[in-house]
Amino acid sequence: MQDLPLExxxxxxxxxxxxSLLIIGWFASRQRQDRSLxxxxxxGRGMGLWVLMLTLFATQYSGNALFGFxxxxxxxxxxxxxxxxxxxxxxxxxxxxAPRLQRLSREQQFITPTDYIEFRFPSRALSALxxxxxxIVLINYVLAQLKVMGLMVEGLSGGQxxxxxxVVMLAIIMMVYSTMGGMRSVAWTxxxxxxxxxxxxxxxxLIIERDMGGWSPAFAQLxxxxxEKLAPPEGRAAVTWFSTVVLIGIGASxxxxxxxxxxxxxxxxxxxxxxxxxxxxxxxxxxxxLALGFVAIARFPGLExxxxxxxxxxxxxxxxxxxxxxxxxxTLLLGAILAALMSxxxxxLLTLSSIFAKDIYGKYIRPTASDAGCAxxxxxxxxxxxGGLVWxxxxxxxxxxxxxxxxxxxxxxxAPAFYFGVNFPSLRTTPIMLGLVTxxxxxxxxxxxxxMPFGLHPGTVGLLCNVLMIMSAHSFYAIKPSGTQSSN
Amino acid sequence: xxQQLKDRGRWASLVLLSILLxxxxxxxxxxxxxxxxxxxxxxxxxxxxAIVLSALVVWGALRGWPDEPVE
Numbered sequence: 001m002q003d004l005p006l007e008x009x010x011x012x013x014x015x016x017x018x019x020s021l022l023i024i025g026w027f028a029s030r031q032r033q034d035r036s037l038x039x040x041x042x043x044g045r046g047m048g049l050w051v052l053m054l055t056l057f058a059t060q061y062s063g064n065a066l067f068g069f070x071x072x073x074x075x076x077x078x079x080x081x082x083x084x085x086x087x088x089x090x091x092x093x094x095x096x097x098a099p100r101l102q103r104l105s106r107e108q109q110f111i112t113p114t115d116y117i118e119f120r121f122p123s124r125a126l127s128a129l130x131x132x133x134x135x136i137v138l139i140n141y142v143l144a145q146l147k148v149m150g151l152m153v154e155g156l157s158g159g160q161x162x163x164x165x166x167v168v169m170l171a172i173i174m175m176v177y178s179t180m181g182g183m184r185s186v187a188w189t190x191x192x193x194x195x196x197x198x199x200x201x202x203x204x205x206l207i208i209e210r211d212m213g214g215w216s217p218a219f220a221q222l223x224x225x226x227x228e229k230l231a232p233p234e235g236r237a238a239v240t241w242f243s244t245v246v247l248i249g250i251g252a253s254x255x256x257x258x259x260x261x262x263x264x265x266x267x268x269x270x271x272x273x274x275x276x277x278x279x280x281x282x283x284x285x286x287x288x289x290l291a292l293g294f295v296a297i298a299r300f301p302g303l304e305x306x307x308x309x310x311x312x313x314x315x316x317x318x319x320x321x322x323x324x325x326x327x328x329x330x331t332l333l334l335g336a337i338l339a340a341l342m343s344x345x346x347x348x349l350l351t352l353s354s355i356f357a358k359d360i361y362g363k364y365i366r367p368t369a370s371d372a373g374c375a376x377x378x379x380x381x382x383x384x385x386x387g388g389l390v391w392x393x394x395x396x397x398x399x400x401x402x403x404x405x406x407x408x409x410x411x412x413x414x415a416p417a418f419y420f421g422v423n424f425p426s427l428r429t430t431p432i433m434l435g436l437v438t439x440x441x442x443x444x445x446x447x448x449x450x451x452m453p454f455g456l457h458p459g460t461v462g463l464l465c466n467v468l469m470i471m472s473a474h475s476f477y478a479i480k481p482s483g484t485q486s487s488n
Numbered sequence: 489x490x491q492q493l494k495d496r497g498r499w500a501s502l503v504l505l506s507i508l509l510x511x512x513x514x515x516x517x518x519x520x521x522x523x524x525x526x527x528x529x530x531x532x533x534x535x536x537x538a539i540v541l542s543a544l545v546v547w548g549a550l551r552g553w554p555d556e557p558v559e
Contacts, residue, residue, distance in 0.1 A: 078527065078528075078531055081531065081534050081535075081538075084534075084535075084538045085534075085537070085538055085541065088538060088541050088542050088545060089505065089541075091545050091549070092501065092505060092541075092545050092548070095545065095548050095549055219527055230527060230528050230531075231528075232528070232530040272549050272550060273549070273550070275545075275549040276545075276546045276549035276550050279542045279545035279546045279549060280542055280546060282538075282542070283538065283539060283542055287535075
């Protein structure tokens with residue numbers, strides 16, 4: 001990340017923010033009712049409207065949202081507006097399964113996303129495959145956040161702190177508070193992050209208008225410098241637009257950590273109201289983030305590839321030079337970015353540890369283990385995984401957007417199990433299993449080969465194959481004479 | 489009747505969503521004369537479509553779902 005000449009006051013603010021996370025963790029640990037998995041991983045299923053809405057928002061808008069979205073807007077121009085529709089489509093996607101899932105989770109006391117799969121489609125092989133997919137996605141997710149954390153600390157310290165040690169420091173803070181308070185501390189820190197991020201976006205939009213020449217001249221300059229980036233998507237690009245909305249809209253709605261938040265909602269009404277709020281937030285958050293990327297095309301021409309992910313930092317450097325107000329806004333935004341990275345990583349890590357503790361350790365390794373024992377194993381597992389990922393985060397060489405897409409390719413294949421499972425009671429296990437395997441094979445092989453037929457993402461093609469396979473297998477079982485069907 | 493309305497709303501939302509996603513196909517040329525103000529016309533149409541979609545989803549969350557009784 002670009003070096004940002006912050007003043008001592010700003011650094012004290014950021015240090016104070018990090019300290020406050022530990023206090024939140026301590027406070028959340030005091031709120032724990034018991035040592036059960038439900039209390040640790042779902043905050044006792046008592047999440048209220050504002051915390052739920054902001055934690056869902058924070059789950060959707062990670063470090064990728066700030067650096068990856070602006071970077072992609074810079075690279076491809078206005079066709080990246082697809083992400084705005086995608087983020088609203090995520091909420092539309094929730095509406096198709098979340099209310100029923102929340103009700104079921106109350107009745108059946110689900111803890112992990114895989115619990116629903118196992119309840120609805122009683123097959124060990126299927127639930128193990130889904131758990132494995134979720135773990136791969138979550139590891140990818142944490143890795144992406146850690147990479148940005150390292151770059152950020154390096155940039156904020158003017159290169160004095162190495163990216164590796166920056167990640168280590170933030171990872172330790174993150175693990176301490178999430179180990180102490182579980183979902184409560186994670187959700188509370190998410191809520192703070194969401195509020196800071198929204199405020200920061202609105203203020204930075206005002207600063208660009210007031211102190212940096214305004215939006216209108218910036219767009220006029222953009223028309224002169226790069227008119228091709230204002231062009232609407234045509235041909236393959238139009239198909240990619242559609243594919244992006246499907247990929248992110250459906251994929252992000254089955255984020256495992258988001259599903260746990262659905263379980264954690266205090267009531268169905270709380271969930272409904274939170275989702276309603278979630279549908280409006282992209283109009284503020286995503287529009288400003290994209291506009292920043294577009295403005296940067298004219299302001300910082302010539303950045304290519306991974307370098308474009310730095311445009312957010314470059315804009316903040318310019319905002320810093322506008323005076324004390326700009327300094328305050330950048331400090332707030334940096335705090336929000338730091339919070340976004342940490343809260344996304346801790347949410348993913350918490351879900352990862354719950355899947356390991358309940359779906360692997362509690363089922364296959366030590367089925368007799370108590371809830372408290374499973375929770376303890378989950379905590380240790382989170383530390384170990386994080387240690388490995390911290391090391392890995394300094395080894396990889398992928399751009400943020402590529403990391404971002406990979407997880408959707410997999411998530412998209414799991415989505416039918418939730419969407420169809422909740423809405424079609426007659427659907428059996430075998431069609432879902434066949435669909436998932438087919439979709440995964442197509443999506444992952446397509447991704448590794450860099451294959452995009454007609455501009456469609458491999459994940460979208462995989463989903464099409466997945467759904468076709470489910471429909472075919474479902475029809476096959478439906479027309480089989482009675483008595484020849486398997487129990488599934 | 490209420491259930492029918494909910495189902496209708498659900499399908500209407502999906503149809504509208506599909507239409508909104510198709511917008512870039514129908515504005516291949518920026519011939520609306522809106523080019524003069526900040527960004528091309530197709531961008532404004534897309535933004536308006538996003539606002540409509542958002543409003544529809546809010547309506548869906550508060551009125552159209554869920555079909556189980558609210559606690």
